[in-house]
Amino acid sequence: MMTPSSAEIICVGTELLLGDILNSNAQFLAQQLAQLGIPHYYQTVVGDNPSRLKKVLAVACERSRLLIFTGGLGPTPDDLTIATLADFFDVPLVEHPAIVADIQQKYASRGREMTPSNRKQALLPEGAEVLPNSSGTAPGIIWQPRPGLTLLTFPGVPVEMRLMWQETAVPYLRSQGWGQAAIHSRTLRFWGIAESALAERVAPFLDMQNPTVAPYANHGEVKLRISARAESAVAAQQLIEPVEEQLRHIGGIDCYGADDESLASVVGDRLQGMQATLAIAESCTGGGLGQMITSIAGSSSYFTGGIISYANEVKMSLLDVSAEALATYGAVSSQVAQQMAVGVRSRLSTTWGLSITGIAGPAGGNEAKPVGLVHVGLAGPNGLVESFEHQFGALRGRAWIQRLSASTALDHLRRKLL
Amino acid sequence: MMTPSSAEIICVGTELLLGDILNSNAQFLAQQLAQLGIPHYYQTVVGDNPSRLKKVLAVACERSRLLIFTGGLGPTPDDLTIATLADFFDVPLVEHPAIVADIQQKYASRGREMTPSNRKQALLPEGAEVLPNSSGTAPGIIWQPRPGLTLLTFPGVPVEMRLMWQETAVPYLRSQGWGQAAIHSRTLRFWGIAESALAERVAPFLDMQNPTVAPYANHGEVKLRISARAESAVAAQQLIEPVEEQLRHIGGIDCYGADDESLASVVGDRLQGMQATLAIAESCTGGGLGQMITSIAGSSSYFTGGIISYANEVKMSLLDVSAEALATYGAVSSQVAQQMAVGVRSRLSTTWGLSITGIAGPAGGNEAKPVGLVHVGLAGPNGLVESFEHQFGALRGRAWIQRLSASTALDHLRRKLL
Numbered sequence: 081m082m083t084p085s086s087a088e089i090i091c092v093g094t095e096l097l098l099g100d101i102l103n104s105n106a107q108f109l110a111q112q113l114a115q116l117g118i119p120h121y122y123q124t125v126v127g128d129n130p131s132r133l134k135k136v137l138a139v140a141c142e143r144s145r146l147l148i149f150t151g152g153l154g155p156t157p158d159d160l161t162i163a164t165l166a167d168f169f170d171v172p173l174v175e176h177p178a179i180v181a182d183i184q185q186k187y188a189s190r191g192r193e194m195t196p197s198n199r200k201q202a203l204l205p206e207g208a209e210v211l212p213n214s215s216g217t218a219p220g221i222i223w224q225p226r227p228g229l230t231l232l233t234f235p236g237v238p239v240e241m242r243l244m245w246q247e248t249a250v251p252y253l254r255s256q257g258w259g260q261a262a263i264h265s266r267t268l269r270f271w272g273i274a275e276s277a278l279a280e281r282v283a284p285f286l287d288m289q290n291p292t293v294a295p296y297a298n299h300g301e302v303k304l305r306i307s308a309r310a311e312s313a314v315a316a317q318q319l320i321e322p323v324e325e326q327l328r329h330i331g332g333i334d335c336y337g338a339d340d341e342s343l344a345s346v347v348g349d350r351l352q353g354m355q356a357t358l359a360i361a362e363s364c365t366g367g368g369l370g371q372m373i374t375s376i377a378g379s380s381s382y383f384t385g386g387i388i389s390y391a392n393e394v395k396m397s398l399l400d401v402s403a404e405a406l407a408t409y410g411a412v413s414s415q416v417a418q419q420m421a422v423g424v425r426s427r428l429s430t431t432w433g434l435s436i437t438g439i440a441g442p443a444g445g446n447e448a449k450p451v452g453l454v455h456v457g458l459a460g461p462n463g464l465v466e467s468f469e470h471q472f473g474a475l476r477g478r479a480w481i482q483r484l485s486a487s488t489a490l491d492h493l494r495r496k497l498l
Numbered sequence: 499m500m501t502p503s504s505a506e507i508i509c510v511g512t513e514l515l516l517g518d519i520l521n522s523n524a525q526f527l528a529q530q531l532a533q534l535g536i537p538h539y540y541q542t543v544v545g546d547n548p549s550r551l552k553k554v555l556a557v558a559c560e561r562s563r564l565l566i567f568t569g570g571l572g573p574t575p576d577d578l579t580i581a582t583l584a585d586f587f588d589v590p591l592v593e594h595p596a597i598v599a600d601i602q603q604k605y606a607s608r609g610r611e612m613t614p615s616n617r618k619q620a621l622l623p624e625g626a627e628v629l630p631n632s633s634g635t636a637p638g639i640i641w642q643p644r645p646g647l648t649l650l651t652f653p654g655v656p657v658e659m660r661l662m663w664q665e666t667a668v669p670y671l672r673s674q675g676w677g678q679a680a681i682h683s684r685t686l687r688f689w690g691i692a693e694s695a696l697a698e699r700v701a702p703f704l705d706m707q708n709p710t711v712a713p714y715a716n717h718g719e720v721k722l723r724i725s726a727r728a729e730s731a732v733a734a735q736q737l738i739e740p741v742e743e744q745l746r747h748i749g750g751i752d753c754y755g756a757d758d759e760s761l762a763s764v765v766g767d768r769l770q771g772m773q774a775t776l777a778i779a780e781s782c783t784g785g786g787l788g789q790m791i792t793s794i795a796g797s798s799s800y801f802t803g804g805i806i807s808y809a810n811e812v813k814m815s816l817l818d819v820s821a822e823a824l825a826t827y828g829a830v831s832s833q834v835a836q837q838m839a840v841g842v843r844s845r846l847s848t849t850w851g852l853s854i855t856g857i858a859g860p861a862g863g864n865e866a867k868p869v870g871l872v873h874v875g876l877a878g879p880n881g882l883v884e885s886f887e888h889q890f891g892a893l894r895g896r897a898w899i900q901r902l903s904a905s906t907a908l909d910h911l912r913r914k915l916l
Contacts, residue, residue, distance in 0.1 A: 095714055097538055098683065099529030100723065103521050106543070111517030120515055121550050125524070125541035128712075132539050139557055155694040156713050157704050190889065195694045215893035237716060239894050296518055305518070360806070366797070367780070367788020370806045374784025377860055377896055384809040387816075388778070388788045391802035394846055398805075398816065428812060442795055478795055 088144035092151040116259035151236035153218040166205035169225035216240040264316030351382035359428035360386035361420040399423030414467040417457030433459040506562035510569040534677030569654035571636035584623035587643040682734030769800035777846035778804035779838040779853040817841030832885040835875030851877040
């Protein structure tokens with residue numbers, strides 16, 4: 081029984097079967113298919129093994145019309161995807177001189193020489209088109225080995241796969257009539273409210289049929305995904321708009337943005353709009369807040385820099401935190417958080433100073449100041465100095481506390497800038 | 499064709515097909531199966547849809563003897579896994595009063611009342627044993643619907659699934675003779691060498707059968723995974739050791755560690771062993787290097803802090819970079835990288851100073867200094883001052899350049915500390 085016009089994701093790699101890596105490629109492709117409105121009912125993972133890959137292929141060809149492969153395109157002997165596909169459909173491999181030249185040029189641009197094993201990456205099944213890889217050496221293929229069946233292959237390296245998907249695969253699929261009916265989604269992003277509390281506030285919306293509204297949470301953030309299905313993107317968008325407006329109203333200040341926005345991008349936009357500048361002082365996050373801020377292209381227009389004051393001596397020498405405050409209240413205290421924010425704002429001559437001091441663990445906690453205790457400090461115009469105490473708990477570990485601390489600090493600044 | 503004695507992971511959930519969540523359950527189970535030495539060749543994801551789940555079951559029963567399901571055990575109408583399994587094997591569902599009592603008691607302990615929909619969770623296929631869920635309300639099953647075929651079901655909530663796996667499934671599988679042979683793996687980690695070049699250097703090893711050696715690459719790092727199968731973990735380990743030794747010898751200085759080690763942990767161990775300290779100065783990475791260093795618990799014993807000098811004024815005021823160097827050579831230059839390293843080492847009074855200045859893009863590049871150009875500076879004892887120029891290219895984007903820059907800086911320090 082064939083499901084007409086549906087896609088299937090097939091991830092090839094023994095490292096997935098050994099649990100060495102998380103299958104983020106499957107998640108990305110799944111999201112993309114949903115956005116394009118291309119139904120997809122199955123995902124399969126199989127190792128770097130030709131006979132098992134052929135078995136998977138035999139099943140997939142019967143139930144799906146678009147097969148999307150990731151992995152197994154590299155230069156090493158265990159990269160077998162292309163050769164196995166050619167073998168399965170009984171088609172010879174042919175070398176593409178243009179690909180050889182492209183690989184040579186990419187190696188040369190990094191001052192390296194192409195190795196003989198890379199030549200294998202230029203072998204594609206006869207009749208297959210090249211799916212160019214602008215950021216790596218392994219190209220993919222676009223291939224219709226028989227009528228009504230399309231194969232796309234991508235390398236397993238996520239950054240290469242994503243670029244190839246966006247640059248070539250999406251336009252190709254659209255040109256072939258895939259994704260005509262549109263599923264359009266909008267994700268509203270919330271900070272400072274629990275998933276269950278938000279779900280209760282918006283309960284009636286969760287029973288809607290078109291658009292649907294679904295809550296989910298990760299990394300301390302809560303999201304509401306609004307998805308509409310319609311004959312065009314514009315029509316789907318029109319179904320979403322009124323629901324989005326109501327949800328934003330209910331969410332209030334906790335709703336900070338949508339879709340690709342992040343706390344860092346929203347804060348950055350606002351600082352830029354106000355022609356304000358920001359400097360930061362980090363202790364337990366050790367650079368994580370700065371990284372979040374500078375992940376935004378163009379952040380240099382409002383972010384001047386910061387001090388990572390991991391040691392107390394650095395808090396004193398570079399942030400002018402007083403020895404008295406450190407001795408009396410300890411490094412993890414509202415007083416020190418405030419002095420750090422004031423100090424970095426003054427030293428770097430910015431509109432705002434934002435600071436974090438806390439205990440990321442696993443060691444360093446005690447009964448009075450347990451692991452997960454974090455103070456955020458904020459200094460601004462007109463003598464504004466504030467601090468905020470948070471208890472993130474020890475259960476989810478160091479990386480979680482560091483990440484939550486950085487996001488929470490940005491959220492405090494966001495609320496102040498509103 | 500049946501592969502004898504192998505397992506298969508089947509994850510049920512439309513949220514996986516929509517890309518709403520990462521399939522971390524598959525990774526966990528894959529790691530567990532590898533540790534137990536239970537071969538596993540396929541993973542499948544299917545939505546909350548009985549007819550498609552049955553198709554997946556039909557395929558899986560033919561090629562695997564142990565089917566491990568996650569998801570679809572909850573109380574809502576779209577949780578269909580158990581009922582579908584019973585239907586597929588044509589067995590009735592029977593209610594287990596002990597499960598009803600357990601669910602009631604769990605709700606009562608949280609001050610809530612069991613809802614009628616929870617009763618569904620007490621219905622199991624006739625002949626199936628209960629796989630208890632100590633931390634949630636949805637139990638799983640252990641079921642042999644026919645000789646030589648075992649099914650285990652788990653809820654999709656990772657924390658519940660993991661506990662159930664460890665508390666009940668592992669002892670059960672061992673008691674049934676699964677996991678007698680052990681697969682043991684060791685992953686060697688390399689920095690500063692391309693995957694294809696390393697694969698060529700170790701080519702003869704890639705054809706070995708036991709242990710196997712497989713190369714892979716991500717985030718600029720190359721790894722070699724050595725996997726051995728033997729009757730015990732100790733015997734597998736003994737197969738791995740001589741191969742590991744030879745590969746480490748071939749890898750030389752490019753091999754920086756194994757398994758859970760990272761560039762940051764290896765550098766940290768070495769600094770700690772030498773009782774040396776480190777301070778950093780970051781420009782284009784904006785905190786990413788500090789975050790990498792402080793992701794290691796205990797890093798405060800060697801890392802004192804750093805300066806994020808995003809703006810040139812901060813490079814001058816806090817790192818003593820000269821206005822002349824900035825004017826003559828530009829912020830992205832070996833001279834400024836060296837002055838940053840010297841400056842932060844002096845200001846923070848550490849053994850080592852490590853700096854990064856570069857162009858992360860997408861804007862800010864030109865012909866002479868393109869996006870992806872990065873200088874790493876290093877200052878150390880006895881007047882040591884060095885810098886290293888890298889061209890990471892613009893193709894893979896800002897986050898990639900930032901991440902590669904931070905890792906590369908750590909690698910330079912690592913080599914210097916050897």
